[in-house]
Amino acid sequence: MPVIETFNLPDLGEGLTDAELVTWMVAVGDVVELNQEIAEVETAKASVELPSPFAGTVVKLHAAEGDTVDVGSPFIDIQVAGDGPAEPEAPEPVAAAEPEPEPSAAEETVEEKKPARTPVLVGYGVAEEGTSRRRRKPAEPEAESAAPTAAPAAPSKPLAAPPVRKLARDRGIDLADVTPTGSEGQVTRADLEGYDDRAADTEVAPVAATGELEERTPIRGVRRRTADAMVRSAFTAPHVTEFVDVDVTPMMDLVAQLAEHKRFDGVRITPLAVVAKALLVALRGNPSLNSAWDEDAQEIVTKRYVNLGIAAATPRGLMVPNIKNAQTLSLRELTERLGELTAVAKLGKTPPADLVGGTISITNVGVFGVDSGTPILNPGEAAILCFGAVRRRPWEWQGEIALRQVTTLSLSFDHRLVDGEQGSKFLATIADVLSDPLSLIALS
Numbered sequence: 170m171p172v173i174e175t176f177n178l179p180d181l182g183e184g185l186t187d188a189e190l191v192t193w194m195v196a197v198g199d200v201v202e203l204n205q206e207i208a209e210v211e212t213a214k215a216s217v218e219l220p221s222p223f224a225g226t227v228v229k230l231h232a233a234e235g236d237t238v239d240v241g242s243p244f245i246d247i248q249v250a251g252d253g254p255a256e257p258e259a260p261e262p263v264a265a266a267e268p269e270p271e272p273s274a275a276e277e278t279v280e281e282k283k284p285a286r287t288p289v290l291v292g293y294g295v296a297e298e299g300t301s302r303r304r305r306k307p308a309e310p311e312a313e314s315a316a317p318t319a320a321p322a323a324p325s326k327p328l329a330a331p332p333v334r335k336l337a338r339d340r341g342i343d344l345a346d347v348t349p350t351g352s353e354g355q356v357t358r359a360d361l362e363g364y365d366d367r368a369a370d371t372e373v374a375p376v377a378a379t380g381e382l383e384e385r386t387p388i389r390g391v392r393r394r395t396a397d398a399m400v401r402s403a404f405t406a407p408h409v410t411e412f413v414d415v416d417v418t419p420m421m422d423l424v425a426q427l428a429e430h431k432r433f434d435g436v437r438i439t440p441l442a443v444v445a446k447a448l449l450v451a452l453r454g455n456p457s458l459n460s461a462w463d464e465d466a467q468e469i470v471t472k473r474y475v476n477l478g479i480a481a482a483t484p485r486g487l488m489v490p491n492i493k494n495a496q497t498l499s500l501r502e503l504t505e506r507l508g509e510l511t512a513v514a515k516l517g518k519t520p521p522a523d524l525v526g527g528t529i530s531i532t533n534v535g536v537f538g539v540d541s542g543t544p545i546l547n548p549g550e551a552a553i554l555c556f557g558a559v560r561r562r563p564w565e566w567q568g569e570i571a572l573r574q575v576t577t578l579s580l581s582f583d584h585r586l587v588d589g590e591q592g593s594k595f596l597a598t599i600a601d602v603l604s605d606p607l608s609l610i611a612l613s
Contacts, residue, residue, distance in 0.1 A: 172250040174223050178238045181212055181521070188212045188240045190232045196243075199227045207245060210238070215521040216485065224248035235387065328355035336361055395487050402548045406462070406583040410543040411592055415600045416564055418574045423568040423606045433501060441479075441533050442504040443609075444556050447602035448531065449475060449496050449503075450609060455595040458552040459528050460586050469586055478530030479507065480548055489547050490519045491527035500609075531556060541577040551593070552582040554599070576603075 181188060188210040195207045204220040207227075211217070229246035232238050327344035329337070332358055337344050340361070347364045349356045420443055427438045452459050452475060460471040477495035481488050490513075492498070492506045513519050530547045535558035544553045557577040564573035580596045587595075602608040 171229060171248045172515065173226070173487035174249050175243050176245045176247065177241050177596075178210075178221055180240050181210075181217055181221075185212045185236050185240065185489065188217070188235050190236050190238055191216065192234055193230060193519060194218075195227050195230075197227050197230060201225065201227060201247065202382055211485070212521070215519060217518065219244075221245075221247065221510065223247045223249045264540050268294050294606060328353065328582045329357075330355065333358055333361060370577045398548045399545050402546050406544065406546050407585060408543075408581050408589075409584045409589070409592065410581045411578055411596055412541060412577060412579045413596055413600050414575055414577050415603050416566070416573045417576050417603045419606055420603045427500075433504070436501060436504050437508060438504050438561065439507070440499075441531070441556065442500065442507055443606070444533075444554070444599070445477060445479075445495070445507065445531060446500050446503055446609060448529070448554055449477070450602055451595050451598035452496070452529070455591055457587050457591045458582065458595050460551045461528070461549055462551075462583065462585055472528045474528070476526050478531035478550070478553075479510060480544075480547075481511055482552075483514050483519070484517040488514055488519060488524060489527060489530055490514055490523040491530070493523075495524070507573045517608055529553070535559060535576065541579045543579060544581050546583060550583075551586040552580060552595070554596075555579040555581070576604075 178188060178505070189212075191209040191211050193208050195201055195205075201207060201221045201224065203222070203224045207216045207221045208219045210219060225247040227245065231243040231245060238244060327347070328349065328351070329344055334344070336358065336444060337347070337356070342361060342364060344356050345459050347356050347360050350360055351357045420440065424438055424440055424443060427433050456471050457469075459475055460469050463470050474494050475496040476491040476493050478489040478491040481490065490510050492503070492510060495503060495506075498506065510519075510523070513523075527547055527550060529550055530553045532542070532544050532553060533556045534542050534555055538558055540560070541557040542555045544555045546553050555578065557579070559574050559576045561572045562575040563570050564575055565571075566573055578596060578600060580592060582592045
């Protein structure tokens with residue numbers, strides 16, 4: 170008798186209770202190997218690829234792409250033993266899914282051989298260097314039925330790697346309309362490019378129907394959870410926002426000098442790194458800004474460590490990864506960690522551990538040419554500093570009006586944890602450090 174094993178959605182860590190199914194990498198009837206990636210799920214913290222804990226044949230998928238699945242709930246059924254062939258269950262209507270969201274183009278490579286690895290139930294676990302994702306093989310044709318008559322088979326789904334599917338979706342191309350040239354009958358990127366070229370030769374200006382004048386985007390995964398968290402924060406913590414304009418000409422001069430200094434060889438020093446260092450210095454005299462509200466105990470918890478969050482726009486939405494124990498880092502070390510953190514975030518590859526435990530945050534709206542803002546607190550934190558664009562403005566300097574490099578800093582804080590005097594002193598200290606960078610040495 171066949172043995173059917175049910176793989177329940179595992180605990181993905183950090184106390185998460187559910188995850189959203191982004192895409193299946195397998196279908197009913199596929200043969201999977203141990204540790205072969207079977208699905209990509211997205212939690213409030215990160216995107217995770219789930220490897221199969223069993224080798225066998227897929228007989229049932231318990232969720233559809235876009236569904237939220239509770240930890241411990243049935244996820245996939247796999248036949249792992251038995252004499253006869255697997256008898257796949259017919260998928261339920263909800264299992265019909267949109268084309269899969271794709272990984273990076275580098276993951277199109279079909280893997281020939283791959284050494285065994287230790288089973289890992291979360292997709293960000295250990296992986297051998299130099300390997301690529303195994304692409305699902307097309308299903309083997311089933312033997313013809315002995316019955317004298319049979320219903321005609323439904324048209325099969327066009328074969329294509331996930332990145333090609335995404336490219337087709339982005340360009341509005343139906344894969345069924347594209348002639349495949351791949352060795353396994355799959356549509357390739359070159360096929361799409363050729364289809365585009367042919368379409369361009371005959372394209373006429375379309376007349377948009379009413380429905381084509383609007384686009385609806387489901388709010389899922391990180392974007393949905395970020396929206397929920399921001400609403401909770403805005404209506405739970407009593408926000409106060411203060412502003413100060415600062416002449417940061419000395420800070421910008423310091424950044425230029427450090428960029429040429431041998432101690433910063435191989436490191437790209439940025440104004441944000443100096444602002445972050447100024448914030449860490451200011452916290453020493455204003456620890457209430459690095460605290461949290463314990464609702465159950467009705468207590469203020471002041472942290473003796475600083476996990477500095479940096480708000481980052483990523484392909485998966487707004488994320489706030491944080492630098493652990495930032496108060497222990499030198500300016501060079503802080504600069505290195507900032508560079509690593511933002512580079513990984515932009516790729517959408519931030520590990521879950523970097524997204525939890527933050528104690529205070531910075532958002533840099535200046536990179537978008539924005540002068541200031543009233544940022545919403547990252548949930549569980551007492552304060553967030555907003556760093557605006559640095560612009561040349563007329564400014565009183567040494568008794569005269571001169572063009573100086575000026576920025577606007579704004580600070581939002583939780584008034585349950587921080588009163589007006591504490592917040593004002595903290596913001597003023599940061600401004601003093603940026604207008605006179607020697608304060609970094611004097612206050613350190």
